[in-house]
Amino acid sequence: MVLSSVTAYSALMPGDVDVAVPKRRKSVSAKGKRRSHDALTPINLTICPMCKQSVPTHRVHAECLAEHMKSGAPGRMPF
Numbered sequence: 203m204v205l206s207s208v209t210a211y212s213a214l215m216p217g218d219v220d221v222a223v224p225k226r227r228k229s230v231s232a233k234g235k236r237r238s239h240d241a242l243t244p245i246n247l248t249i250c251p252m253c254k255q256s257v258p259t260h261r262v263h264a265e266c267l268a269e270h271m272k273s274g275a276p277g278r279m280p281f
């Protein structure tokens with residue numbers, strides 16, 4: 203009885219799954235081009251004027267906002 207290579211392999215290694223394998227190695231250049239979009243940028247942090255903790259820019263702590271609104275402080279909001 204003749205088995206195909208896939209069948210024979212599956213019979214030898216039960217539980218394993220056949221997966222696609224690249225035909226050719228990617229060049230260093232191609233790898234670099236693919237990864238040119240992978241870099242992460244650090245989050246910009248600033249100091250919350252109410253609690254002095256670091257917080258991402260253009261974000262407000264809900265507790266600090268509620269505290270500011272409750273205080274009734276006049277003028278521009280410190281956020």
Ligand SMILES: [Zn+2]
Nearest residue numbers: 250253263266
């Ligand atoms: Zn805060």
